[in-house]
Amino acid sequence: MRHGGCVYEFCKDKVIDYSSNINPIRYNADLKSIKDAYIYPDIEYRELKDAVSEYLGCNRDNVVVGNGAVEIIDAFVSAFKRVVVFIPCFSEYVDRARIRGRNVVRFNLNENFNIDLNRIYDLEKDDLLILGNPNNPTGYRIEEEVLKKIYKICRERDAYLLLDEAFYEFSCDYDSIQLFKDKQGVAVIRAATKFFSLPGIRLGYAYVSSEIKQRIEELLLPWNVNVFANAFALKFLRDKEYIRLSKEFIEEERRYMILELEKIEGIVVYKTQANFILIRLLKHNEETIFKRMLQKGILIRKCSSFEGLDNRYIRIAIKDRENNKKFLQAFREALYD
Numbered sequence: 659m660r661h662g663g664c665v666y667e668f669c670k671d672k673v674i675d676y677s678s679n680i681n682p683i684r685y686n687a688d689l690k691s692i693k694d695a696y697i698y699p700d701i702e703y704r705e706l707k708d709a710v711s712e713y714l715g716c717n718r719d720n721v722v723v724g725n726g727a728v729e730i731i732d733a734f735v736s737a738f739k740r741v742v743v744f745i746p747c748f749s750e751y752v753d754r755a756r757i758r759g760r761n762v763v764r765f766n767l768n769e770n771f772n773i774d775l776n777r778i779y780d781l782e783k784d785d786l787l788i789l790g791n792p793n794n795p796t797g798y799r800i801e802e803e804v805l806k807k808i809y810k811i812c813r814e815r816d817a818y819l820l821l822d823e824a825f826y827e828f829s830c831d832y833d834s835i836q837l838f839k840d841k842q843g844v845a846v847i848r849a850a851t852k853f854f855s856l857p858g859i860r861l862g863y864a865y866v867s868s869e870i871k872q873r874i875e876e877l878l879l880p881w882n883v884n885v886f887a888n889a890f891a892l893k894f895l896r897d898k899e900y901i902r903l904s905k906e907f908i909e910e911e912r913r914y915m916i917l918e919l920e921k922i923e924g925i926v927v928y929k930t931q932a933n934f935i936l937i938r939l940l941k942h943n944e945e946t947i948f949k950r951m952l953q954k955g956i957l958i959r960k961c962s963s964f965e966g967l968d969n970r971y972i973r974i975a976i977k978d979r980e981n982n983k984k985f986l987q988a989f990r991e992a993l994y995d
Contacts (some may be wrong), residue, residue, distance in 0.1 A: 679934040715836060784817065
């Protein structure tokens with residue numbers, strides 16, 4: 659499995675998808691009539707960038723928008739000759755670099771899935787360091803003081819720091835954009851996909867430091883955000899009630915799921931600050947549990963495709979209480995069959 663959410667392979671209307679990390683509270687907006695579908699989008703995305711800058715708390719001149727976070731990641735990778743990652747991580751960091759013919763340096767996270775700061779000192783001039791925050795698939799968020807040290811070392815090494823914060827809203831104990839606003843050598847990517855439960859509209863947006871913003875936008879395709887994504891964003895980015903309810907809901911269900919999973923023998927449950935949970939299987943491999951869960955109508959994420967993880971790991975989403983109870987019952991049965 660290169661990615662979660664591959665429901666089309668498994669009768670998408672007959673499985674509960676625990677392989678993709680989407681907010682179970684779907685965002686709904688009345689978009690029955692979008693007359694702008696009959697004209698080109700604003701190639702400068704003025705109104706959209708105003709809404710994004712308001713949401714991110716930054717200047718519009720620092721905003722970049724893309725066809726999903728991956729397009730922005732791809733543009734950054736294209737702008738640098740060498741990409742540095744810590745594994746396990748989101749596979750597209752490495753895949754984009756490979757496709758663009760860039761050199762990739764991989765460092766391993768430590769046994770607790772934290773970053774070894776000593777490896778940051780190995781960065782070289784003009785390197786691009788990409789870090790998930792929280793990281794996928796581990797769910798770990800970089801501690802604020804550690805992140806400040808990482809940025810400091812990047813500046814000393816004249817390397818660029820790119821933070822992929824697609825899962826930011828599920829944690830948000832600190833705001834990295836506010837930490838680094840108006841500083842050079844750093845960008846922070848976020849997206850509509852996970853928190854706003856809108857993967858289908860393909861909308862990513864980022865705070866980008868001023869010295870590289872023009873270069874990144876030159877690498878993006880023109881009209882890369884369609885009018886439907888634009889219209890959705892103008893609504894959900896300003897829907898404070900939806901944002902508040904979603905954060906409270908996920909926090910409650912995350913506590914519930916971790917507490918219940920920790921009662922189950924034969925697995926190791928990793929604490930998470932995202933809306934998914936990484937699990938190590940002590941008595942089974944991923945394929946066995948994947949097949950058993952699929953027979954019960956539940957799709958989970960096998961994790962051996964993540965560099966740095968073997969076939970003993972799976973990742974599951976956090977959903978609503980009714981589905982979480984169904985998952986837990988099915989998972990217990992799958993482990994003990």
